Amino acid sequence: MKNIIRASLSIILLIIATISFANEDASPLMRSSINKKRIFIGDRIRYTIKIVSNDDLEIELPQFPGLKIGDFEIKDSGKSVNKSFFGQRTYINWLDVTSYYVGKRIIPPFEVKYRIKGKGPWKQLKTDEFPITIESVLSREEKLVDIKDIKGVLYPFSMLKMLFWILTILAVFSSLIFLVFKFVLRKAPPKLPHEIALEEIDAASKQFQAGGQAKDYYVRISDAVRRYIETVFLLKAPEMTTQEFLMSLGELGGVSGSSSSPKLTLTHKDFLAVFMEACDMVKFAKYTPSRIDVESVYNTAKRFIDESKDIYMKKDVK
Secondary structure (H helix, E strand, O other), X not given: OHHHHHHHXXXXXXXXXXXXXXXXXXXXXXXXXXXXXXXEOOOOEEEEEEEEEOOOEEEEOOOOHHHEEOOEEEEEEEEEEEEOOOOXXXXXXXXXXXXXXXXXXXXXXXXXXXXEOOOOXXXXXXXXXXXXXEEOOOOOOOOOOOOOOOOOOOOOOOHHHHHHHHHHHHHHHHHHHXXXXXXXXXXXXXXXXXXXXXXXXHHHHHHHHOOOOHXXXXXXXXXXXXXXXXXXXXXXXXXXXXXXXXXXXXXXXXXOOOOOOOOOOHHHHHHHHHHHHHHHHHXXXXXXXXXXXXXXXXXXHHHHHHHHHHHHHHHHHO
16 A cells, blocks of 8 residues: 555656756756765765756756865765656766864755857756764763873883993094094195186086076076176276277287286187177177087187186296
C-alpha cells in the first residue's frame, strides 16, 4: 500500500513539474544539497547545485577568493548537463569541500548566476545554508597527556675528564682562529690602478657574454678607462665630454702637462680617440655593434691599460 502511494505521489510530482516547465518563460528550479552533515577533520563533503530548466542556460558560480567558502576549502569541482525525455535540462555543478576547524561550522549561501545561452541579462538564484559538524580524529574518551619533563644530564665521563676535553677543544679552536687571522684574513696589499681597470672591463665583458645589453657593456668599459686615466694621469676624465677629453689629451704630451704626472704617448692618444668615438656611437647614436666591434673595443681598452701601466710604474720606480 505504501509503495502504491509513493508511486502515485511521484507521478503527480512529475506531472506538476512537466506543467510548470511547459511555459518557456518559467524560471528554472534550483536545489542545493550536501552528502554529509558530520565529518572528521579533513574529510570531504560533496556540495551539489542542481538547476532544472526548459531553456539552454549558461550557469556561472561566483569567484571564491582563495578557493574558500567560509571556513571550508574547495578541493575539487565539476559540472555536467543532462537532458530528459520531456526536453528539460538538468545542470549539475558540484564542489568538494573540507575544513580543518573542529566544531560546528556553516557552509554559507551564495548566489548562482544564470541566463539563456548567448542572450539576455544575468539573473540570480541563491543556494541554501548548511550547518556542518566537524569532529577530531581523536577518540572522545582519549585524553591528551602532557609532555614529560626532560631528565637530568647524563655524565659518561668524570668531571675531571670532561674539563680536560673542554680545555683541549678550546685550545684547538683558538689555534684555528689564530691561523685563520694570520694566513687567510691578513690584509691584502692594495690593488694597482691598472689591475682595478682590467678587472672592471673583464667583468663588463662577462656580463655582456651572459646576455647583457650592448649599451651597458660600452658604458662600463668606457667608465673603467676614464677612471683609470683620472687616477694615473691626473686628468678629470669622468667629468668631461668626449670632445673635451680628446682635447685635453694634448696636455698629457709632456709640454703643458704637470711634471709630476705621467705622460701619454701619441700612440696611446690615438688608441683613446678611436676607443671613445666607438663607445659614443653605441652610447648616444644608438649604433648596434657587431661581434667584431665588441671584441675590438675590449681589446683596445685592454691594450691601452697594459701598455700605459709601464709609464707610471717606471716613473714610480725612478
